[in-house]
Structure formats: structure tokens, C-alpha cells
Amino acid sequence: MAVSTIPNHVAIIPDGNRRWAKEHGLPSFEGHRKGFDVAVKIGKKIRSLGVHTMTMWAFSTENWNRSKEEVAYLMKMYETFIERNLKQALKEKIRIIHLGRKDRISKKLLEKIQDSEEKTKNFKNYILNIALDYGGQDEVIRGIKKISRQNINNLTIEQFNNYLDTANQPYPNPDLIIRTSGEQRTSGLMIWQAAYAEYIFLQKHFPDVNDKDIENAIEEYSRRQRRFGK
Numbered sequence: 093m094a095v096s097t098i099p100n101h102v103a104i105i106p107d108g109n110r111r112w113a114k115e116h117g118l119p120s121f122e123g124h125r126k127g128f129d130v131a132v133k134i135g136k137k138i139r140s141l142g143v144h145t146m147t148m149w150a151f152s153t154e155n156w157n158r159s160k161e162e163v164a165y166l167m168k169m170y171e172t173f174i175e176r177n178l179k180q181a182l183k184e185k186i187r188i189i190h191l192g193r194k195d196r197i198s199k200k201l202l203e204k205i206q207d208s209e210e211k212t213k214n215f216k217n218y219i220l221n222i223a224l225d226y227g228g229q230d231e232v233i234r235g236i237k238k239i240s241r242q243n244i245n246n247l248t249i250e251q252f253n254n255y256l257d258t259a260n261q262p263y264p265n266p267d268l269i270i271r272t273s274g275e276q277r278t279s280g281l282m283i284w285q286a287a288y289a290e291y292i293f294l295q296k297h298f299p300d301v302n303d304k305d306i307e308n309a310i311e312e313y314s315r316r317q318r319r320f321g322k
Contacts, residue, residue: 097313097314098141098142098143098310098314099143099266099267099268099290099310099313100143100144100145100262100263100267101143101144101145101146101147101263101264101265101266101267101268102138102143102145102146102147102266102267102268102269102270102310103146103147103148103149103221103266103268103269103270103281103282103286103289104131104134104146104147104148104149104269104270104271104272105149105269105270105271105272105275105278105279105281106127106130106131106148106149106272106298107271107272107273107275107297107298108123108272108273108274108275108296108297108298108299109123109124109126109127109297109298109299110123110124111123111273111297112126112127112297112298112299112300113126113299115297120162121162121165123297123299124162124165124166124169125169126299127298127299128169128172128173130298130299130301131148131173131298132173132176132177132180133303134301134303134306135148135177135180135220136180137303137306137307138306139184139186139218141306141307141310143218143310144218144219144262144263145218145219145220145221145261145262145263145266146218146219146220146221147191147221147223147266147281147282148220148221148222148223149223149226149281150170150173150222150223150224150226151166151170151192151223151224151225151226152223152225152226152227152279153192153193153225153226153227153230154227156196156225167197167198167201170201170224171200171201171204173222174188174201174204174205174208174222175204177208177220177222178204178207178208178211178212181208181211181212181215181220182211182212184217184218185212185215185216185217185218186212186215186217186218186219186220187212187213187214187215187216187218187219187220188205188208188209188212188219188220188222189209189219189220189221189222189257189258189261190205190209190221190222190224190257191221191222191223191224191226191231191257191258192223192224192225192226192227192230192231192257193225193226193230193234194225196225197224197225205222205224219261219262219263221257221258221261223281226257226281227280228278228279228280228281228282228283228284229280229283231256231257231282231283231284232256232283232284234255235252235255235256235284236255238255239252239255252284253284256284256285258282258285264285265282265285265286265287265288265289266282266285266286266289267289267290267313267318268289268290268291268292268309268310268313269281269282269286269289269290269291269292270291270292270293270294270306270309271291271292271293271294272293272294272296272297272298272301273294273295273296273297273298274293274294274295275293276293278291288318288320288321290313290316290318292309292312292313294309
């Protein structure tokens with residue numbers, strides 16, 4: 093694949109795990125399990141194409157409304173997901189950063205997240221943002237609360253960036269956001285940072301996404317003209 097422009101930051105909204113499972117006559121848990129495997133493979137593919145930062149939206153602030161059984165299963169899967177990505181991160185020097193709230197997830201999962209962040213904090217080759225218990229509106233509100241405790245006059249966009257979950261990242265704003273399963277909405281992912289992001293909506297459910305789909309998305313992105321309001 094030869095493209096002229098590679099995005100610095102790609103964000104993924106992995107939709108359709110449960111619908112994929114239903115269409116295959118499987119329990120929803122199998123859709124999530126397959127989705128986790130695909131997420132790891134996609135991460136490797138995106139890095140191989142030269143993308144520095146990837147954000148994977150794992151669990152939204154609204155996902156707590158799902159059944160207790162499904163949430164418990166997902167949280168257990170996230171522990172495994174963090175472990176698998178930490179092993180890869182240590183090999184490839186990938187910095188792992190958690191986006192979202194830390195006060196509602198289990199102590200065990202939080203410890204794994206914090207351990208991954210600590211062990212990879214000095215890596216610069218790549219960044220993997222794991223958005224877990226994350227909501228775009230929630231992130232902005234949390235940022236405003238942080239600012240309210242400071243004595244800041246004439247707040248600027250640049251200053252506000254320092255109070256978001258992506259503060260101090262080299263590429264905090266996603267250039268390309270890919271959503272799967274044919275849903276054509278953002279659901280608030282990085283609503284501040286994504287002001288000028290390009291969007292690609294794939295018709296496939298997330299468990300069916302493969303390397304070629306990612307290549308095609310990057311190729312389509314490279315053909316677009318980004319004017320940033322000019």
C-alpha cells in the first residue's frame with residue numbers, strides 16, 4: 093500500500109460486537125471476545141502503516157447501563173486486553189494511556205491500567221489510548237472542574253487542552269475516526285479534540301474488520317483535502 097498522507101492519530105469506535113454474535117447464532121459474549129482479538133490485530137496493523145497514536149474506545153460512560161453479567165464479563169476481558177497490550181507495548185515501546193474515569197472501575201482493573209501506564213510512560217515510538225469508562229462530554233466536564241480549581245483568566249483553547257485526558261500527547265487530536273457496523277454517528281468520542289477529524293463509517297461489524305479494511309480507510313483518508321476551516 094502506497095499513500096501520500098498517513099494520519100498521526102487514528103481513533104476507532106468498535107461497534108457491532110453483539111450484532112455480529114446474534115447474526116452468527118452466538119451469545120453476545122462471543123462477539124465481545126472476537127472483538128477483543130480483532131482490536132489487538134488492528135492495533136498492530138495501524139502501527140505497521142506508520143500511525144503514531146491509536147485510540148480504541150473500549151467502554152463508554154453509558155455502557156454501565158448494560159446487564160450486570162455483560163459488564164462483569166467485559167471488565168474481566170479488559171484485564172486480559174491490558175495484559176496483552178502491555179506485553180506488546182514493552183516490545184515495541186508503545187506508551188499506554190487510559191482515557192476516561194478511574195473512580196468506577198474495579199480495583200484490580202485500575203491497578204493493571206496504572207501499572208501499564210507507569211511501565212510505558214517514557215516510551216515515544218507509539219501511543220495507545222484505551223478509552224475505558226470514557227465519554228466525550230464527561231471528559232469536558234472533568235476538564236472544566238479541574239480548571240475551576242485554578243486561577244485562570246482569559247482561558248484559551250491551548251490552555252484547555254492541558255486539562256483533557258490527552259494532555260501533553262504529541263498528537264492529541266485524531267486525524268481519522270473509524271466507526272464500524274454502519275452506524276453514522278460519533279457518540280461524543282473526543283468531541284473537543286475531534287473538531288476537524290475525518291470520519292469513515294464501515295458497514296462491517298467490528299469482529300469482521302480486517303487489515304484490508306484498515307488499509308482502505310487510510311487510503312481514503314489520504315485522498316481527502318483537509319482545510320481546517322481555511
